[in-house]
Amino acid sequence: MRSLIIAAGVLIILGLGGYLYWITTPLYALQSAGIAAARHDLEGFERHVNIDELVSNLLDDLLVKPSKSTPGLSGIQRETGDQIVGATKSALQMQLVNMIKKSIGNSSAQEGKYTGYRTTYGADAAMAGPLPSPGEVSGFFRAAGNELGREAGRLKNETQMRLVACARQQPKTITGKLLGAPPQIVAFQAKLLVDEYGFTKDNFRGITDAKYTKDSQGYNRAEVGVKFQSPKAGKEIAVQLEMYQQNMFGDWSIFRVSNLPELMMSLGEDYEYQIHSLMTCSLAGVSEQSVRDEVGGLTRRIKEHPGAQDLLNRLRGKFR
Numbered sequence: 001m002r003s004l005i006i007a008a009g010v011l012i013i014l015g016l017g018g019y020l021y022w023i024t025t026p027l028y029a030l031q032s033a034g035i036a037a038a039r040h041d042l043e044g045f046e047r048h049v050n051i052d053e054l055v056s057n058l059l060d061d062l063l064v065k066p067s068k069s070t071p072g073l074s075g076i077q078r079e080t081g082d083q084i085v086g087a088t089k090s091a092l093q094m095q096l097v098n099m100i101k102k103s104i105g106n107s108s109a110q111e112g113k114y115t116g117y118r119t120t121y122g123a124d125a126a127m128a129g130p131l132p133s134p135g136e137v138s139g140f141f142r143a144a145g146n147e148l149g150r151e152a153g154r155l156k157n158e159t160q161m162r163l164v165a166c167a168r169q170q171p172k173t174i175t176g177k178l179l180g181a182p183p184q185i186v187a188f189q190a191k192l193l194v195d196e197y198g199f200t201k202d203n204f205r206g207i208t209d210a211k212y213t214k215d216s217q218g219y220n221r222a223e224v225g226v227k228f229q230s231p232k233a234g235k236e237i238a239v240q241l242e243m244y245q246q247n248m249f250g251d252w253s254i255f256r257v258s259n260l261p262e263l264m265m266s267l268g269e270d271y272e273y274q275i276h277s278l279m280t281c282s283l284a285g286v287s288e289q290s291v292r293d294e295v296g297g298l299t300r301r302i303k304e305h306p307g308a309q310d311l312l313n314r315l316r317g318k319f320r
Contacts, residue, residue: 025210025252026210026222026224026243026252027207027210027224028252029048029243029251029252029253029254030048030207030224030226030241030243030252030254032044032047032048033045033047033048033049033254036048036104037104040104040105041104041105042101042104042105043105045104045105047251047253048251048252048253048254049253049254050253050254050255051097051100051101052093052097053255053256054254054255054256054257055093055096055097055100056089056093057255057256057257058096058256058257058260059089059092059093059096060089061257061260061261062174062260062264062271062275063085063088063089063092063275064085064086064089066271066272066275066276067081067082067085067275067276067278067279068082069272069276070275070276070279070280071276072280073279073280073283074286076286077283077286080159080283080286081279081282081283083156084156084159084160084163084282085279087156087160088160088163088179091183092178092179092186095183095186095187095190096186096187096190098187099187099190099191102187103191159282159283159286162281162282162283162284162285163179163278163281163282164179164180165282166277166278166281166282167179167180167278168180169281170274170277170278173269173271173274174193174264174269174271174274175271175274175275175278176274177189177192177193178190178193179278196231196232197228197230197232197233197267198228198229198230198231198232198233199228199230199239200228203228203229203230203231204226204227204228205227205228205229205236206227207224207225207226207227208224208225208227208238209224210222210223210224211223211224215244219244219245220244220245221242221243221244221245222242222243222244222245222252223240223241223242223243223258224240224241224243225238225239225240225241226238226239226241230266230267232267232268233266233267233268235266237263237266237267238259239257239259239263240257240258240259240263241254241256241257241258242254242255242256242257242258243255
């Protein structure tokens with residue numbers, strides 16, 4: 001009898017130890033995220049999925065990185081392109097994060113609503129000798145600041161509009177469906193793409209064993225493949241999810257799709273070529289000469305402003 005009690009105790013301890021180990025594994029985190037999604041438990045889902053980072057990394061791999069490798073762009077085109085792609089990524093990220101949260105739980109986030117920022121511009125000036133009055137200086141800077149802000153906003157908007165127009169010329173591509181869609185239906189378009197690719201529970205075919213690594217700082221990383229039977233690819237494909245452990249014995253969290261290039265090629269989406277074509281099309285009108293023309297017009301408008309004219313007249317009187 002005593003031996004049976006000891007054996008039972010050992011089994012209980014081993015079982016408890018095994019369970020405690022299991023709940024600290026990537027596979028448990030993936031299972032828990034799936035259960036939370038099915039139960040519409042947003043808090044539980046976010047415990048194991050870093051939604052913001054996952055979407056940010058997805059857009060970096062799908063949009064930002066390919067745009068930077070676009071061949072044949074001038075320096076001013078690359079600079080302008082980086083600004084537009086950054087703004088586009090921010091808008092898309094908000095849309096997609098909101099879609100995920102709303103589909104999982106009762107998020108208060110609203111689809112189709114843009115947020116943005118307006119870059120503010122100032123001017124630096126160093127003048128020798130007596131200065132005009134503060135009122136005259138502020139009038140000049142106010143005129144310059146207003147014109148710079150207006151001009152920057154106009155150039156940005158024009159290039160952004162060209163990007164959308166170019167995306168709409170490719171309606172059957174992933175870039176056309178996401179970047180060419182009106183803001184209020186971007187999330188809906190993304191959901192249609194997920195269904196088209198077959199990344200749904202009906203097409204789920206299992207998961208692969210976790211592969212463990214460490215990052216450059218020595219923190220634990222893991223990669224787990226989630227398998228789907230994709231009707232678009234006509235075969236079984238695996239989405240490789242990269243995960244990090246929040247501390248030595250903490251929860252694992254999904255933060256990146258690590259095989260996006262291979263995944264998109266399997267689905268027949270040559271997204272790198274699509275992005276290159278999109279960037280070349282949208283930046284075709286941006287050149288060094290066009291910028292010089294804009295700066296010339298900007299200078300003329302600043303000089304015509306009453307506040308700027310007051311300052312210039314005072315300066316002419318001082319330096320005659």
